[in-house]
Amino acid sequence: MIPAxxxxxxxxxxxxxxxxxIHETGEKPNRxxxxxxxxxxxxxxxxxxxxxxxxxxxATLGALAADLSDGMIAVTLxxxxxxxxxxxxxxxIEVKPELTRRTRSMLFIRGDFTVGSEIVMTASSVWKLxxx
Amino acid sequence: MTAAxxxxxxxxxxxxxxxxxxxxxxxxxxxxxxxxxxxxxxxRHMNCAGAVHGGMLMSLADxxxxxxxxxxxxxxxxxxxxxxxxxxxxxxxxxxxEAKVRVTRRARTTVFLSADIISxxxxxxxxxxxxxxx
Numbered sequence: 001m002i003p004a005x006x007x008x009x010x011x012x013x014x015x016x017x018x019x020x021x022i023h024e025t026g027e028k029p030n031r032x033x034x035x036x037x038x039x040x041x042x043x044x045x046x047x048x049x050x051x052x053x054x055x056x057x058x059a060t061l062g063a064l065a066a067d068l069s070d071g072m073i074a075v076t077l078x079x080x081x082x083x084x085x086x087x088x089x090x091x092x093i094e095v096k097p098e099l100t101r102r103t104r105s106m107l108f109i110r111g112d113f114t115v116g117s118e119i120v121m122t123a124s125s126v127w128k129l130x131x132x
Numbered sequence: 133m134t135a136a137x138x139x140x141x142x143x144x145x146x147x148x149x150x151x152x153x154x155x156x157x158x159x160x161x162x163x164x165x166x167x168x169x170x171x172x173x174x175x176r177h178m179n180c181a182g183a184v185h186g187g188m189l190m191s192l193a194d195x196x197x198x199x200x201x202x203x204x205x206x207x208x209x210x211x212x213x214x215x216x217x218x219x220x221x222x223x224x225x226x227x228x229x230e231a232k233v234r235v236t237r238r239a240r241t242t243v244f245l246s247a248d249i250i251s252x253x254x255x256x257x258x259x260x261x262x263x264x265x266x
Binding site: 015039041042043054055073077079081082 | 148149150151153154175176177178179180181185186187188190191192194195198209211212213214215216217218219
């Protein structure tokens, strides 16, 4: 169950809509996200697929990038993901993306992805602001 | 638009769960030391800017590198430990996108791999990662 106080995130990308929903709480640019792991998201070991975890990371770290982009389009240049522990079917995986540094044309954004109190993945990413 | 034809020798991989839901995905014959996999981009895989979603490109890298990590071994499982992806260029609707994976080193339980995700001769994403096999 998605925790109380979360609402559904408005998604625009067809791939994210296909895999979603994603839920959020808090206001831009301080949103915290939650995602319920269902049958579409797991591998044969019934844990969240690495590709799905990176898609969730791209969506949520990208959401913070969009919140901070002053109307410019932010595109992913690089994403590094470390997989620390499995995230089982039926659990909620949460993240509160953090801005590490902003330059004129780049955003450095990271996140710790948690199931309960356990960190299951960390991701760090570099985003380019188009036109900056 | 007409979708591109699959490359010669493409075999659909039977999958469950996420791989099935985002697929179909195909295995291609190894060539020049590369393990090769591909999929055809459809509307589900896109972002709202008209490019293939970065998550799908990373998913192809993850799936292809994971299978390459245990290819030729009797390992039943391979788990991603870390993966770094550089997004070089956008993928487009209808394209066949291919993963070319090279095993850099296979130790007893740890495998180092790199991959280029390409469309024709255009590089879309470059990945390097570490897998654990068991």
